[in-house]
Amino acid sequence: MINLNELRPSMNKKPLAVLITSILLSTFAVADDDNTSIERMSVIGSKEDLIKSTGSVTLIDELELEKFEYDDIGRILATVPGVNIRQEDGYGLRPNIGFRGVTPERSKKINIMEDGVLIGPAPYSASAAYYFPNTTRMTAIEVTKGPSTIKYGPNTVAGTLNLISRQVPDSQEGALDLGLGTDNYGKLHAYYGDTVGDFGFLVEGLHLKADGFKKIDGGGDTGFDKSDLMAKFNYRLDGDDYSQLIELKLSYGEETSDETYLGITDADFAENPYRRYASSQLDQMNWEHQQVQLTHHIEFSDFNATTRIYRNDFERDWFKVNEFISSQGGFVPTLQQILRDPTSEQNLPYYQTLTGDRDSTLREILVLSTNAREYYSQGMQIDFAWDLGLFGLEHEIEGGIRFHEDQIERNHIEDNFFVRSGNLQSTGEATKPTSTNTENTEALSVYIQDTLQFEDLSLTLGVRGESIDGYYQNRAPGRKQDFLKKTNRIWLPSVSAYYELSEFSGIFGGVHSGFVPTSPAQAAEVKTEKSVNYELGYRYVNSGQKAEVIGFFTDYSNLKESCSVSAGCDTDTEFNAGEVDIYGVEATLSDTYKLNSQLSLPWSIVYTHTESEFKDTFYSDFTQWGFVNEGDGVPYLADDMLSLSLGLTANNWQIFILASYSGEMKESAQAALTGDPRDSSLAGIKTDALSNVDLSGSYNLTSNSQLYAKIDNIFDTAKISSRRPFGARPTKPRQFQVGYKYRF
Template sequence: MTKTSMFTSRGRLTAVAAIISASLSTPALADETSVERVSIIGNQQKIDQAAGAVDVIGELQLEQFQFDDINRILSQVPGVNIRQEDGYGLRPNIGFRGVTPERSKKINIMEDGVLIGPAPYSAPAAYYFPMASRMTAVEVTKGPSTIQYGPNTVAGAINMVSRGIPADSEGAVDVAAGTDGYYKGHAHYGNTNGQFGYLLEAITLGADGFKELDNGDDTGFDKTDLLAKFNYRFSVGETSQLVELKVSRSDETSNETYLGLTDADFAATPYRRYAASQLDKFEAEHSQVQLTHLLETDQLRVTTRLYRNDFERDWFKIDNFTSSQGGQVPSLLEILTRPEDETNQRYYQVLTGQRDSTSQEILQLNSNDREFFSQGVQIDVDGDVTLFGLQHEIATGIRFHEDEIQRNHTATNYFMRSGSLTPTGEDTRATTTNTENTEAISVYLQDTITLGDLRLTAGIRGELIDGYYQNRTPGFEQDFQHKTTRIWLPSVSGYYALNREHGVFAGVHKGFVPTSPIQDASIDVEESINYEAGWRYINNGTRVEVTTFYSDYSNLIESCSLSSGCATDLTFAAGEVDVYGLETSWHTSYRLTNGWSMPITVNYTRTESEFNNSFYSSFAQWGFVNEGDSVPYLANNVGSLSIGLQGNRWDVYLLANYVSDMPEAAQTALTGDSRDSTLAGVRTDAMFTLDMSASYRFPDWGKVYLKLDNVTEEEDIVSRRPYGARPGKPRQVQLGYQYQF
């Protein structure tokens, strides 16, 4: 069949004109205090009365530690499970409530309320993630409220809130330098003159890297992000309205690799990188255009967003060994897991540059060149109405979305010669050449009714998805193959105020994760029923929340990609799985003498998981699974403690994080079968990190700050996937200066 897009140029322009015209003609009352609508959670009152677990890390909290790494930021939120990878958070692996963190593909990642992943439906792996350093808030929602945000509704959503256009002249400059060649330059300025406002922002960030290549080459990264916003406020009749244009451009070059170390080499020199990874490099460009129209009245808000994101990336890196004589060669993970094996030993010596390649140990480096786009129209409406004598808070929305990934992968063969990679002279060849495209219509409706001290919320989401896959490999070309998914996802939740300080909440919703267009239609989508219940206490700056959660999966699916060790993207199903646990948080602030205060925040999450069936899977993270085995890369215990001292001039903060060890595979032990999971019975290290920051504010000349990440220089194996043991970031020292005007 031939695919025809719903987003042709004429169709797109017609839809835009119709939507804006409809918004402008909506009857309304005057409200001249309209603000940019980029938050998905809302004001503090909505947070306090939320019928579920929501968390907001605001601008002041983000500035306490000046983190560039989203993993470190989210460590302050209960219920978040993370698998570290490169130490800098360049391509994070984030999950909520036990969902697989692999490339954050099972949570909704948004910026200013819009899906920001490269191709959220077709290829949700987050090889692009917004730069955390330029955000002014990070919002996390879990539980039934996730129904508003799809397509993934099992776990939750994260919304990165970018800087808004200021009401008056306002700007800042932030520069920093540190160990391992770290540098940061960040500046922004904005103003509003009458009805017109604007914001310009630029940030550059990089480092030489903390790993040491055997040949001495750089292992660092460089990232640049440019952002501009322009808005115009006006009134039509009795409505207050705003039109805003947001454009951004970012690029990244990072000398990153998937190649890790043997456990023995990690114990000796954890920050070493083998010679075989000397050419590995990730290059990417991202651009965004977003046009927003906001209409507000006393009782109604209509937000229309048109968005387009383009992302191009090429990751040139070592992939495996091959032989000109044919025959099977061991995988990189097998070599590094058991380097003492007689067969593996010579391959290991080639990887480290100790031995030159023969025709049997040719190194294959792949250029994984991919192009993505994501575009759509999203309309969200919420307002207050009175029906049958009851107060209703209605939230509803519709999104027309299209995204696509084009893979143009190639492979080139190299010899190892005296510690350097040398092309064999063979032609570069195509390996994967295909296109995945998805068109989706999403709708949701949510109604919150207030009955005295009870706030009862019911909602439903519909995902109407059409996926298309085309193989473009020369000699194997085919027309687009079509796959359809139609699903409705209900939710119900409630919050009951016991008194002014105490409240309880509970909810249940249906979880869903779609499969990509390339996957066989016989593989069912992921579905679950998710429950939560909790208690919240708020009094005079003290906040305590305890939440229990239970996710009952009728069909857990996992996709295996290059980042988890698969040569091609494949999807596997495990059937019934249970994930359950407890989230707790406590925050307070003590007033001390002489103007000092001491804020304290404690978070703890306990998570358990178990497969309900015994089975074998060729998915490397599962293998031979027995009923009751745990889901891999899910820590049972995660906790953090943040404590600060705030004064008139000085601020000092400490953040301690603990993550218990995690299984690298569901299979608990080797059986001797050739199909055993390579990492059966192997676990990551338990990790403890201590971060510190201190700042001094001058009366008129800004502030200086000092940061120490990983104060105690912990050296832990954060993961052995896809190819060997890898470390977290070592101790890093930064000295910076920030001036606001």
Template structure:
């Protein structure tokens, strides 16, 4: 962060604090991007709020299982636990959630959101008290990615009085969870400390009996000082966090035949695969609000380090053509693949022809910045205006220090050779971005109109640090303005219609050539909403018109090296529906019901060939891969004074693994051509019993029917959904 930015930050904080006296305490928190319930009901766009009570229904640790209940969300499962989620909204690629904005308390939380947006880090869900999903024209406030939507995770706020919480649970596959928080406040000063650990031995099986699970810890502390007075609500807060993970996860899946035999087996070649990361964050927030305005200033710094040791493929001392892991596991019947397949499984020993290559993808990230967001209500020319504006100075960076070692398979165990460690990728990408937005919302009786624009000035820097290749560097600048308009009309006290259009944008990373155009689209939506006290319905149609769809492919997508591919004109359109109702019975019981449905269609408008495995030979009219035509989620339950039961059933159609619909016999065929995932049917159930006003026990079962489905064949081979898991827990809150 440069001196000019720090000076501007200091001036902003001094100005804000001097705006109010410190007389009375206030407990205002300003970490939501949606706002209160009334704003949610009259929003001129598609928004979803999942509160703490809803999150506690099934005690999920996996964000993918929660978002399966939100319309318009497309997810590609991978490891079963949601360690590194693949989330998309309205048809954008879900790969590592790189095309949506992921925020924690309103701040971008990805390791390097501009330079390397693939989210290999994701905050632990169990410590969140609310989740907000925003789609549509209001996206111009939340960059840099404005095509799809924003996901904001809200952490526990500092309490105004003593608060204590405890949640412990144990389950099958060695699962356990420990979660505790304590907070208190005295006069104007309040604090909160929170710790969470979640672990499992894993539901997959290695022949040597090693774990295939994970162990994660997350710690957070907040201190808030209340500066409120009679005229202003105001506080200053510091948040610090620390997280770490050890997981024995792998990119290596199975052949379809082996999946049918035992979907939870792991090949011996993946026995050393391990992810080890550490994340820390520091955030300073100042908030001030008067009768007609509010202003939030945030200063943030996130650091993330990881070593991702994993099987990359095969090498040979004799040269010759060697199959990739994707080719090997997708087409194991090929005669030239048999020997490699046996070595991978550990049923045959290696020769110099079949050395296994394990890579250590060692990376260091940081992101930091200063953001100011404000609103003011004014009356001009006889109309009520709500003016919103914000500016953010942001910088992030990724340093890659990748290496590889070779191993031999000996009696089912990997034995390292005496060959030297080889450096494979040594580079740095860094971005400096200044973004701003301004919008105006005008109310005319029952009609609310909004218009705004977002601007992004992005300076990207790439440097190859490999000795002898230092001349390989690039710096480039992207400038863009992204307009949006929307409207909401209150037909009556319960019904409203809304619609809008906005410019979609996804920036390129610093390493991508300056000649590669950014991803752009024009996005439309039109919806209807019905709201009453215990019932809510919404129906939204959307259309995303891409003028230039681009994809970057890394090893997580099944590519051996990072590459960029351009598809040009693509259309994605669909329908989102949701219905919630809470029925009250005479005996005091409640029956909550929720139904969400998403229908999505997509088509490439041009015919072309791409080396990207997800595309291959594309004919105009082919569908975009990893988009289910239909997704349905139904949640129903019974709630009484002493107990509650909830059942969630979710369904998703099968999805194409590639845009190429069938094999043509050409050497450039996609290995995934013509293949589809299984249609996914999942049922989760939970039950709780209140021992007292402050404590309860709960029992939950994930994947009650023990469905064993192929959720993806990426990165390398067929991957299963999570096996059935039982969990028993105890929760105390004071």
């Protein structure tokens, strides 16, 4: 057995993949199904698995993804029931995604995977997903909620989002995609691959850019540049009675984006929602991401096993406005307090400094922080499936084991600036270190589930185990300490069933244990998140027709939230809220009408209604909770979400329209300000209800080439999507895009 403790990054930063590749090559294998795909990247499985799943599953395939040519995962997931989104930058650079009412903040409570492997920078040690794979290069997206979530982990309350990258083609294949659009948007995407004999390869490159739709007072950049490169190499090793494949995946990504956490006041938003204050002119995010993944698959007639070794490295620096300080002492308001009440006698000088209308004094020194962080995530996981007859019953057994290690190393610093004539000018003071620490986690997880067939009833019993050892070290000069250890052991059972009413329909339901671990740095009194999750539903699938309705109920014995700068906190801190209930209903209805031999009319309706309530009365320092009364609802959760998709397709062209609606969301659980100095500055405030309509169309010039065009936000509506962490932030304005594709 591999001892991950011996590979601790504090002692050895060599990639785990390099150290154990030889073990994998001599011990495990992986591979293909000649009838489907040679790559095992799906978490849903076959089409039949999706139809008869004992939980809520959604598959968005490549044809669906190409309808609207979205680069933003938030817009893609608008057609998935039970998904709650908090928009941030308008481009989806750092998505905030939740399922069934869990906080969407930095997507930290869902499992984010690429090709079946955890892809977050440090999913155990620091789960906030500041890196998110570029969805433009994906060929499928899977969303899994309900009891089957125990197969993935570590977060089992909400669900799993699996992004599937392009597969190595069976024969020569390639494509070129060129796009141009509003605000100097540009896209260059190309790939080429082939299989010759038993050897296959794929190379793919993607570059996206835009100048941005916000305008900084006095000028400055608000856009982004992103690039991705990926290569896959595989080799078949088939035998007489089995098939197998080995594959190496290498990828690199980078981003430079002139993004900020600083929003604007509601009054300024009403006048110009796309304004940015002069004080944010230097704000910029830079990151790099590398991935190495080695996969082996072996398949016999009734058994298959997939083994993956993976290593992800992520490094980021985000230089941005953080706060005001005074060299003369005294009270200094927070940025959120300033932007909520900018005209008060106390706040007005700070507001005028932010906008650049007033030069700083020694009482309005602006602090910009560089949140520099280095992450890695590495491990080995084995998943298997086995069909067998036992005790007169048919069993579909699935299981797996994962050895995982991840780490975050923070090296945060701060610099002080004056505002002079609308520009930032260094005060000349030395750079100061702030957060200087390391969090590291070693985890061993296992799962097994057995689906038994009793005529029309499929019964699935499963359990997941997590053994987590976390380590925290403060590396601050003069305060350096040894690693402090934190241990968590837990078993998470599940039971679910599907009853076949007919060949095309059935009812399903289940219950499973929900769990979200705490980070290694948190004090012992911060408890892990635990819940019992229930769902009951009906599903009908027949060719192009689908109807599904699911009721869900999440019974938290303890709700845990973590607060970082993106949520308005100075440092990463976790809080407990005790018992909370979240419940609702998800509904999907879709079909395709044949108008005649040439024209078809595909359509779908997706609706989600969610309710939530705290079961206790309490006060929390977490600003999104504050003073909570029993019965209050959780913040950033819309009661109603609705999307309607309608298309018209012919042999050589197609047109689609997508209309979506998300209700207003509370910025804080606290209903109103009470006058207490500890009050949340956003108590009683809600985001706007968001309505959006997108239109897209394409025309096939030849069998190999296509023109496409799209308009996002046709009616150019501007709404407040959030006021976190500092001030109102807008939705994306109307954007045009045209493009050309060539495939061979």
